[in-house]
Amino acid sequence: MNFKMLTMGAIALAMTSGAALAGGSTGTSALDDPAKMAPFYTDSSMKTMRSDEEFKTAWMAMKEEDRASMKKDCGDNVIGKSHDSFCAKTKMLGGAN
Structure with missing residues (x-):
């Protein structure tokens, strides 16, 4: 019985950890x-940004x-870097930290 519970716990932990790692910040x-x-x-x-006014x-x-x-x-350094064009425009509007 203990082995079965231990195995089930390990599987649950692996599934939860895997989901968290797969999700990451994406x-x-x-x-x-x-x-x-x-x-x-x-x-x-979403490759071409609108004009500054738009x-x-x-x-x-x-x-x-x-x-x-x-x-x-x-x-955020990681997230902001992957959206650098968008973040640059928000900074122009006084919108980024």
């Missing part, structure tokens, strides 16, 4: 949310809590 950032980021890009692949309009149309979340993510 997908947890507001900058990785396509619905939030789409207004800032002209294409669905960017500012989209930025100001967002809820303050969404802007705060994005500002926080831009302040």
Whole structure:
């Protein structure tokens, strides 16, 4: 019985740890949310950013809590670096740490 419980515990731990490691920081950032980021890009692949004026309009149309979340993510060295063009524009608006 103890071996069975130990095995079940080890499997549960491995599954939980694996999910946490696989998730890492991917997908947890507001900058990785396509619905939030789409207004800032002209294409669905999110490679071409909108003009500064269009960017500012989209930025100001967002809820303050969404802007705060994005500002926080831009302040993170790892997350911000992977979204450097977007974060540079938020900094121009006085929006990043």
